[in-house]
Amino acid sequence: MDITKSNKLDFISEEIKRTRVKAALVNLYIGDALSMPVHWFYNPVDILKAFPPNGITKMQAAPQYHPSSIMNLHSTTSGGRKSKKNITEHEVVGDVILKGKSHLWGRANGHYHHGMQAGENTLNAWWAKWLMNSLSRNGNYNADNWLQEYVDLMTADVPSHPDTYAESCHRGFFANYLLGKKLKDCAAVTHDTASMGALVTVAPLALALLSSEPLAVVQKYCKDHVWLTHPDKDLMNVVDSYVVLIDTLLNRPVNDSVEEALEKAASVISGTKLDKLVNQQKGDSYVVGRLYSLACYISDSWPSVCYLASKYYENPKKALLTNTNLGGENAHRGSVLGTIVGLASSLFDKDLYESLAQHEELEIQINQFLDKFYPISKKL
Numbered sequence: 001m002d003i004t005k006s007n008k009l010d011f012i013s014e015e016i017k018r019t020r021v022k023a024a025l026v027n028l029y030i031g032d033a034l035s036m037p038v039h040w041f042y043n044p045v046d047i048l049k050a051f052p053p054n055g056i057t058k059m060q061a062a063p064q065y066h067p068s069s070i071m072n073l074h075s076t077t078s079g080g081r082k083s084k085k086n087i088t089e090h091e092v093v094g095d096v097i098l099k100g101k102s103h104l105w106g107r108a109n110g111h112y113h114h115g116m117q118a119g120e121n122t123l124n125a126w127w128a129k130w131l132m133n134s135l136s137r138n139g140n141y142n143a144d145n146w147l148q149e150y151v152d153l154m155t156a157d158v159p160s161h162p163d164t165y166a167e168s169c170h171r172g173f174f175a176n177y178l179l180g181k182k183l184k185d186c187a188a189v190t191h192d193t194a195s196m197g198a199l200v201t202v203a204p205l206a207l208a209l210l211s212s213e214p215l216a217v218v219q220k221y222c223k224d225h226v227w228l229t230h231p232d233k234d235l236m237n238v239v240d241s242y243v244v245l246i247d248t249l250l251n252r253p254v255n256d257s258v259e260e261a262l263e264k265a266a267s268v269i270s271g272t273k274l275d276k277l278v279n280q281q282k283g284d285s286y287v288v289g290r291l292y293s294l295a296c297y298i299s300d301s302w303p304s305v306c307y308l309a310s311k312y313y314e315n316p317k318k319a320l321l322t323n324t325n326l327g328g329e330n331a332h333r334g335s336v337l338g339t340i341v342g343l344a345s346s347l348f349d350k351d352l353y354e355s356l357a358q359h360e361e362l363e364i365q366i367n368q369f370l371d372k373f374y375p376i377s378k379k380l
Helices: 003-038 044-050 123-138 143-154 168-178 202-210 215-227 233-251 258-266 274-279 298-312 316-326 330-345 350-354 359-373
Strands: none
Touching: 003 044, 003 123, 003 202, 003 233, 003 316, 003 330, 003 350, 003 359, 044 316, 123 143, 123 202, 123 330, 123 359, 143 168, 143 215, 202 215, 202 233, 202 330, 202 359, 215 233, 233 258, 233 298, 233 330, 258 274, 258 298, 274 298, 298 316, 298 330, 316 330
8 A cells, every 4th residue: 555645645534524624613603693683583574674685695783673573472580481480589581691681581572682793693603612612622521511611601790692592491491500400400391492403512512522433422422412401302313313414424525425415314304305395496485484484493494404405505605695584593593504514515605704703713713623623634
């Protein structure tokens, strides 16, 4: 065997993986920030009205008025909607997390991400960034240590993120935390536990672990991690499928089919025929909005992500802008879609990346992650 040639092939392989991982992480944050101003706009026409004439085409700030908002119906003491029976005497929102921001929750048509500026990320993308940085610092994942970091960051007196909204999983977790439960037992079950938001932190964990661990081990770690905040058995099947997809796209030979990998991933939701969805002639809003709900529920949002990825993976910018302007749960869909199309294409849009509010800091942090888990070996 030609040793020189072998080393060169290994070097190229490392470089390709590193490029894929960077594109996945960059697009995770782009997909979220693009959608932030129209997150949970359930009528795409409202997006065109708010951002004429073509909807979102670049990073934008959150508008004051949100036509689809039901934020005032959401509980500030636990996960889910408001109820006459509060499980804690204390306000979770305002007192424990999102300190000083509870007054923003009672207004009709109030924006979920009130006052957030163009290019800023929502809480779940920050959650992924915290985990990414934790993995870079520690070089490994420990659930107990991660949970304590999560609690410290979420309850900080000086805000660790700019968001004004926290999903059910966060509110339910901290309601149980106030009851004195152990951190590993604080996960709450609500109507939307099996949701797209659960998958946002999977990418940094899976990508870190896949650099050294076999797939089966990584799947178990990722399911255990997601269970800490989203305990749902059906959701675990999607986590499994998502991790397999990440592994396949990360390690695939250049000529292997992306479409086949996505079709297999989508099939975890019974009845999903991805090839038929991609080949239908009624448009994206027919699939994402008619056949599948725009809401967060994983039974609809996972096929939607796989559909958009299969159709647009060669053009991440188009994939993420299309997702944004379809509306609904587009921010967390955007993070997961961004991860997938980044791995599949090795591409990201430079202008959109540099438009992220935390771009310079994020560039350093992503490179730290890459240097820890996907370093390039020095040539002999």
